[in-house]
Amino acid sequence: MDHAPASPGAHRRTPTARRIVGVVLALLLAPAVVVTLARAVGYDRRTPFAQLVSVTPWFGAWALLVGVAALVVGLAVRPRRALLVVAAVAGSVVVVQAAWWAPLTTAGPAAPAAAPALRVMTVNAFVGRADADAIVRTVRDEHVQVLAVEELSTALLGRLHAAGLDDALRHRVTGSVSAGNRGSGLWSSLPLTDADTGESTWFAMPSATLTAGSGTAEATPVRVTVVHTVPPSVGSTSIWTSDLDVVRDRLAAGTMRQVALGDFNATRDHAAFRDVLGGRFADAADRGGHAVLTWPTNRAFPPLVGIDHVLVDRADRVDAVRTVRVPGSDHAALLATVRPVLPRG
Numbered sequence: 001m002d003h004a005p006a007s008p009g010a011h012r013r014t015p016t017a018r019r020i021v022g023v024v025l026a027l028l029l030a031p032a033v034v035v036t037l038a039r040a041v042g043y044d045r046r047t048p049f050a051q052l053v054s055v056t057p058w059f060g061a062w063a064l065l066v067g068v069a070a071l072v073v074g075l076a077v078r079p080r081r082a083l084l085v086v087a088a089v090a091g092s093v094v095v096v097q098a099a100w101w102a103p104l105t106t107a108g109p110a111a112p113a114a115a116p117a118l119r120v121m122t123v124n125a126f127v128g129r130a131d132a133d134a135i136v137r138t139v140r141d142e143h144v145q146v147l148a149v150e151e152l153s154t155a156l157l158g159r160l161h162a163a164g165l166d167d168a169l170r171h172r173v174t175g176s177v178s179a180g181n182r183g184s185g186l187w188s189s190l191p192l193t194d195a196d197t198g199e200s201t202w203f204a205m206p207s208a209t210l211t212a213g214s215g216t217a218e219a220t221p222v223r224v225t226v227v228h229t230v231p232p233s234v235g236s237t238s239i240w241t242s243d244l245d246v247v248r249d250r251l252a253a254g255t256m257r258q259v260a261l262g263d264f265n266a267t268r269d270h271a272a273f274r275d276v277l278g279g280r281f282a283d284a285a286d287r288g289g290h291a292v293l294t295w296p297t298n299r300a301f302p303p304l305v306g307i308d309h310v311l312v313d314r315a316d317r318v319d320a321v322r323t324v325r326v327p328g329s330d331h332a333a334l335l336a337t338v339r340p341v342l343p344r345g
Contacts, residue, residue: 022082025070029090032063036093039100042271045241050232054305056269057291060097063090100269107289108282108317115317115339116213116220120146122261122308124228124331126298127181128153131327136163138324142335144169145189146210148226150203150263152183173197175204184226184262190214201243203228209256212340220340223254227262227309240265244272251281251311257340260311263331267305277311284310284336288321298330310336317341 035052036059038044044053052059067090074083121144123135128151139147147169149160154177166172169187175197177183182203186192190210198205207225229243230236244266251258258281266273268283277283285292285306293303308331312318317339323332 018077018080019082021073022070022086025066025073025083025086029063029066029070029086029093032059032066032093033089035059036063036096039269039271040096042274044270045272046237047232047234050237050240050270051234053269054232054267054307056267057097057101058304060094063093063097066090067094101291103286104289104291107319108287110317110319112341114216114218115341116216116218118146118212118222118259118338118340119144119320119335120148120224120259120261120310120338121333121335122148122150122226122263122310123326123333124150124263124295124308124329125152125156126329126331127151128156130156130329132156132159132163132165134326134328135160135333136165136168138326138333138335139165139168142324144335146224146259146261147185147187148224148261149185149187150226150228151181152177152185153181154179154183157183157185173206173208175199175206177204184228186224186226188224198226201246202230202239203243205247205250205262207250212257212338218340220257222257222259222338222340225250225258225260225262227260227264229263229265231265241272244270244276248276248278251276252278257313257316258311259338261309261334261336263307264309265307267307273309280314281311282314282316282318284312284318284321284334284338287312287318288336290321292321292323292334294323294332294334296330297325297332303332308332308334310334310338312338313340315341 038049067087070083071087074080171192172187173195174185184204192208195208213219230239232240292306294308320337
């Protein structure tokens with residue numbers, strides 16, 4: 001039986017469809033490439049990169065999905081060069097991001113048995129809406145010795161007192177506490193000296209000195225600072241970077257052991273946050289050997305980013321890093337055990 005010859009358009013439709021698929025996949029991959037490049041070169045101090053870089057790992061996951069799709073389609077059709085190029089670029093994005101996150105797969109070295117332990121906790125109280133009883137209960141259950149509270153309002157301060165926080169942690173310093181969200185507080189079971197209310201920035205960042213392991217041969221003075229920077233919202237990125245620069249300079253100027261904990265409003269992917277770390281400090285999440293996602297916790301989906309941190313001197317050890325949900329807050333509380341290690345002469 002004779003067959004009618006195929007129309008000329010039939011030979012063109014399949015290659016055209018393949019080209020469309022390739023273009024669509026390339027366009028879907030483009031945002032992940034752009035954000036990864038911005039993170040790589042540290043271009044994240046302006047909108048929209050300040051916001052997008054905060055979710056860099058999610059762009060990496062998106063690149064993985066696009067790359068797998070391009071690879072599957074590319075291996076199934078001919079010609080396939082463009083699709084395989086898309087898959088290769090996506091694979092490069094995934095490999096680069098995996099290298100950035102590799103430190104989170106391995107916990108830091110163990111502390112010497114004699115090193116003093118300092119159990120610390122930070123929580124952003126969401127304009128004072130956090131459940132005071134839940135905060136105090138966590139302090140007691142986790143044997144917290146140092147507590148940082150951001151967005152501390154006058155009303156929450158009263159509720160925390162009524163819940164027994166001042167009985168559990170008898171020493172405190174607060175700054176800018178009012179009906180709004182500018183206040184921060186630092187509580188400690190250990191005496192605090194050289195207190196500073198830290199009211200030189202929009203959000204107060206109080207600090208004080210305590211002695212870890214007091215009365216032992218390993219007793220170590222530690223300067224503790226509550227951190228809360230302005231978020232990198234559209235129109236406020238310059239203030240955000242200025243706040244992080246203030247934090248960097250304050251910590252770098254300290255001559256004793258440092259612990260900085262709070263809502264940095266920055267992730268480990270932000271260059272400004274890595275500037276704070278510099279060559280001296282380490283993030284508890286890195287030392288704990290796993291990612292810590294703390295915001296937002298008041299949505300139907302799980303937390304997306306880790307903007308709450310505990311920073312320590314690199315020589316110090318960190319373990320028992322975990323998060324706890326706090327009703328009423330949009331941040332998870334972040335807890336860690338810090339073990340200052342005295343330098344050996």
